Every structure is written in C-alpha cells, then in structure tokens.
Amino acid sequence: EDGSKLWLRYTPPEAIYDFSTVTMDETSPTLEKALKELNIAWQSFEGKDIQTSKTTDAGSLVIGTSKSKNITSVISSKDFDDLGNDGYIIRNINKGGKQSITIASNTDIGVLYGVFHFLRLIQTNQLSASINIVEKPKYDIRILNHWDNLDRTVERGYAGYSLWKWDELPNTLSPRYEAYARANASIGINATVLNNVNASPQILSKEYLHKVKALADIFRPYGLKVYLAVNFSSPKELGGLPNSDPLNKEVIKWWNDKAKEIYSIIPDFGGFLVKANSEGLPGPQDYGRTHADGANMLADALKPYNGIVMWRAFVYNPSNEDRAKQAYLEFMPLDGQFRDNVIIQIKNGPIDFQPREPFSPLFGAMQKTPEMVEFQITQEYLGFSNHLAYLAPLFKETLDSDTYANGKGSTIAKITDGTLRPHKLTAIAAVANIGEDTNWCGHHFAQSNWYAFGRLAWDHQLTSKQIADEWIKMTFSKDNGFVNPVKDIMLASREAVVDYMMPMGLHHIFAFGHHYGPEPWGDVPGGRPDWMPWYYHNADSVGLGFDRSITGSNAVSQYFSPLKEIYNDASRCPENLLLWFHYIPWSYKMKNGRIMWDELCYKYNSGVQQTRSFQQTWRQMQPYIDEQRFNDVKSKLEIQSQDAVWWKDACLLYFQTFSKRPIPSDIEPPVHKLEDLKKIKLDMKHHN
Ligand SMILES: CO[C@H]1[C@H](O)[C@@H](O)[C@H](O)O[C@@H]1C(=O)O
Incomplete structure (x- = not known):
C-alpha cells in the first residue's frame, strides 16, 4: 500500500448499492470511462465485473445524457436547463415499484462527474434511498498549473521529476497519464497547464506540440483540456524575428500562425498562461507596451478558436517602496482595456504564497476585467513535501474574504465566480504538487491539497472539514477512531505552520x-x-x-473601505496580520x-x-x-x-x-x- 491509488481506493463500504447492471443507451469515449470507473469500483467491492444493458428494466443504475431515451423518459427536459455543461442530477427514481438511481447530465462529461460523485457517496457511507442531488460547478475553468520544465525538473516541485516524459513522447505513453486525468476528473478539475510559467519557447515548436497532442488525446475523454504557458519572446527566440514587440505586424502574424498551427494539431486546445515582465521574464514592457497590449495580441490570435489568455499579475519591482503594492499599481490603470477572452490571474496574496497573507487588493478592484485566483498547492513556503499542512483552510480564507468592492458581501469567491460580476470567463487555478513519486505528491497528506483544490473549485461553499472528512475516508479508513483525530490534525495543521x-x-x-x-x-x-x-x-x-499604514507605505489604501481603515489602525487590525500592516x-x-x-x-x-x-x-x-x-x-x-x-x-x-x-x-x-x-x-x- 504505497499511496499511489490516491483517494480512488474503493475499499468496500458498510452498504453497497447494487449497480451490478448499469443501464446506458448511448456511447462515447467519456461514457466508456464512466462505465470503466463503475467497473473498477464494483470489482473492488464485489470482485466481479458489472453488466451493461440498454434498457431500464435490467439495472438499478441508469446513466446518460439528455439525449438518452432512458433518461428523458424519467427526467423532464426543464430539469436540464440549469445544469450547464458540467452539471448533473443524481436521483432515485421509483418506476412501477422499482427503484433505480439515475445519473443524468447535458453532456457525457457531466455524467462522468456524476458517476464519481455517486461513488464518493458510497465510499463515504452517504448514499441515501431518497437521493436527489443537483450539482454544477461554481467555476467554468478549474485548472492546475504545472511548473514543469522540459528537462523534467519541476520548479518548486517536491515529488520527484515531472510526470511528462518529454523525451519519450509522443510515441511512448506512460500509464500515469491516464491515471492523472482520471484523478482530476474525479474531483472536477477540467484543465491543466502542462509547463512552467518560466516558459521555454521550445514548448511551441512543432515537435513539442505533437508531444502535447499525445497528452491531450489521453486527457480528452476525462474532460481535461490542455493549456500551455508561453514565453513572450517566442517570436524572437523560436521564430527568429528581430523582436517580440506586440505591436509589430510580423510578431502579430507569428502568433496568429502559431495559434492556427496549434489548433490544427489540438482542436480543443484551451489557451495560454503568461508570466510577463516578472522576475526577469520578457514581456510587452520591454518594448514600451503595456500588459494589455501584450495580452490582447495573444487573445486576438486565439479568439477564432475560442482560446483564452490567462495573464498573470505576479509582478514586482525593486524601485517600488513596497512590493505588496506593485500588482495593483500596474494593473489598475489597465482595467477595461483587456479583450473579453483575457482573464487576469492573481496570486491569493499580494506577495507570494506565504503561510498567511491578506488577500491581494486587486481582487474586486478591477471592475471591468475578469479576475481569477492562483493558489499554490505545492508547499513552496509551507515545508515542501515534508510538512503536513492541509491547505483547504488557507484557500477558503482567501475565497471567503470580503473585499467590499461592491459593498458588504463582495467575497473573492463571489467576485471571481461570476455571482457579482457576470463575466463571460470564470476560472480558478492552483500550482500543482504532482510529480513522478509513487504517491504522486511526496507526502501522503499532500494529496489532500490536490483533492481540496478540486473540490473547492467545484464548490467553494464546502467546508474544510467536509472535504477532509471525505478525503480521509476514501484515502485511509472509514473508522471513526481514525477519521476524527486525523481530521483534527488536518484542520489544525496550517495554523500550526503559520x-x-x-x-x-x-x-x-x-x-x-x-x-x-x-x-x-x-x-x-x-x-x-x-x-x-x-x-x-x-x-x-x-x-x-x-508599516503599510497611511503613514508608512500606504498599501492599506489599496483596499476598499472599511477594510483600509481597519487595516490602517493597529488596534483594529486582525492580530494575525498585525506585523504585515504595522x-x-x-x-x-x-x-x-x-x-x-x-x-x-x-x-x-x-x-x-x-x-x-x-x-x-x-x-x-x-x-x-x-x-x-x-x-x-x-x-x-x-x-x-x-x-x-x-x-x-x-x-x-x-x-x-x-x-x-x-x-x-x-x-x-x-x-x-x-x-x-x-x-x-x-x-x-x-x-x-
Ligand atoms: C515560477 O516561478 C516562481 C518562483 O519559483 C517562486 O519562488 C515564486 O514564488 O513565484 C514565481 C512565480 O510564481 O512566477
């Protein structure tokens, strides 16, 4: 028992709902994965394969999309209106005295998510006879950022080398690629940036794009879309152009051609993540242009294919008297200038993934620009893979923070998930802690942070406690003698690190x-x-x-009232941030x-x-x-x-x-x- 199975162990629960025969009258690669998952579980519970049937008389589990006859005969079409692409219904339906659980969605990926939810309920002893669940994710894009280099080292990675064996791709395919996609799908993660934001231009070469395609093909049935981090100087470094000025026609053409090439190889490619003019990386400012000039040029290139640009706000500069102020200073003047397929990706705090930071004041401040949070799952500043630090409380602390941007109740969750600002794009990202180690994350408990990020990206209303509870039961044991004390450790662990x-x-x-x-x-x-x-x-x-008060660096003034007054006053400032602001x-x-x-x-x-x-x-x-x-x-x-x-x-x-x-x-x-x-x-x- 090495931990390689993550939370997908399927140890037999107290009560097993009989799904020995599954009814499904459609087919697709994703629906096949749903059946495969049910089979893995049934094998583990009962030591047998499941049977499949096309008609509802046979089985007690019916799965399918809104196009399935079995489904539309029991679920009314208006129930699908609100589910979006990824949502699903899990409902116990009594038909002529026969009980059956139905898992239905508008799409096959929604069905797969529903199947994982159903299996989670069984594994955590929560499946009830009167089940009637309607779920859909809070964010459209739930994305991991790998800081994986092409030589397979991982920046700030503490779980061995990168999963991606670039030297073998695209011909040799490690079984872990599918295992990775499956684990992500099980918690609703639907996107991944494969390479480091300190990006090598090489990733956009034809050779590498074909390697990326091989991964995208494996991930696709699990609903996992591939994105790439790009180096702003790629036109110059890779394309041999004299510069990479975003207003240079040749540069614009280079990116347009590159986008066309990418989509001819990977038709459902997600888009670019960009670190520019940050920590020595190239960017539009090298040519006297703005972040908006740079982001928009890339956005225009991706637009015809529905691709997006996630432009990072992680910038700082020694000439500023307070590093914590820099992102706000650089980005606020650009609000309203970005294309609608650009989203600004902001680290949760204004400095850099510290054990505790106040939230970045940019959240909520840019009124016209979609914003997304970047968390760090890998524990760069929380003891690497040596320390047990359960991060759901940290993630939630940020998401639940009230920015007061649109008055009281303007939490970061509501700003970024579209509740308060109906932006076309909603997304949430986190830097992955995954590597080649047998147990994936270096520390058995570090797996819980990958899990927690996925669960919160799906539903940020879940509590840290609920998430820990389900993770412990699925990963280790359902015995209360284990679950309760271990949950207490997890819930206390981040504050202990602080x-x-x-x-x-x-x-x-x-x-x-x-x-x-x-x-x-x-x-x-x-x-x-x-x-x-x-x-x-x-x-x-x-x-x-x-001293970030009004008489100090005045970083407090970047927050909305009443926060700026509270933070400014040492006697009212929360004591867990006292030395941050004073x-x-x-x-x-x-x-x-x-x-x-x-x-x-x-x-x-x-x-x-x-x-x-x-x-x-x-x-x-x-x-x-x-x-x-x-x-x-x-x-x-x-x-x-x-x-x-x-x-x-x-x-x-x-x-x-x-x-x-x-x-x-x-x-x-x-x-x-x-x-x-x-x-x-x-x-x-x-x-x-
Ligand atoms: C990828 O580079 C990282 C760098 O290693 C890290 O120390 C810092 O936290 O942040 C950078 C970033 O987020 O860009």
Missing part, C-alpha cells in the same frame, strides 16, 4: 533560494532589497513589522494583555507544541492503516516537529538580539545556538 514559521503577519523571512528554512538574518550586501528578509521584518531595537514596538500590548515580544514567543512555541501533538495522535493510528503509510507519515511528522523547533529557535534568538527581552520562562527554551543556525541553512537536503 505559528512556527511566521506568526502575527510576519512574512518572507525564509532562507534564500530554496524557501524551506528560516533566515531572518539573511543579507546580501548590494542585493535586491525586496529579496532580503530585513525588508519584510524591519526588526530593530524598538520593534518589528512592515511596525509594532516590542512592548506593545496585545489584546490578551501580553506584550508583543512575549506573544511572538508564545506563538512560535504553540506551533512547536502542535507538531508534537500531531506526532502523539498519529502514533495511536497504527492499528487502522497499512504499515507503510503509517511509517511514512510518522517519519515526516518527526521531521516537521524538528523543523518547527529550528524555526522557533532561529526566529526567537535572532529577534531577541533586537528586543533584548527574555524568552518567557514557561516556554521551551531554545536548544540551538544562533551562530550554529546561521552557519547551517535548514534545507530539505538535511533530511535526505
């Missing part, structure tokens, strides 16, 4: 480059200030934190009466204690699961708790050189010396 790494709004005090361990003292004389930890923490003899004296009184320095010590300590309690709980879980996964998780939790101590010691000992105050006597005293911690950077390599 506590032992960067509590109270601290951010970006990571070690240079690898972003695993702490390096609050880090400095490169003459280096870029916005890459230096001191730029973010500002520790000195008086206090700690980044520079606070060490002796400042917190709401609980402690001074800021003491509170910082208690927070770091609490993070460490939580990792210890995770270990304790996990040790009791041995009877419930297989040896291998039990031990894998046990040793990872050990690493996590050692790392937590390292973080606490490094940050407290370093900040103490400024605060000059004692560490409260009732917390664990540091076991390291600051000089030693400074000598050895905490790197994941330590543990291998």
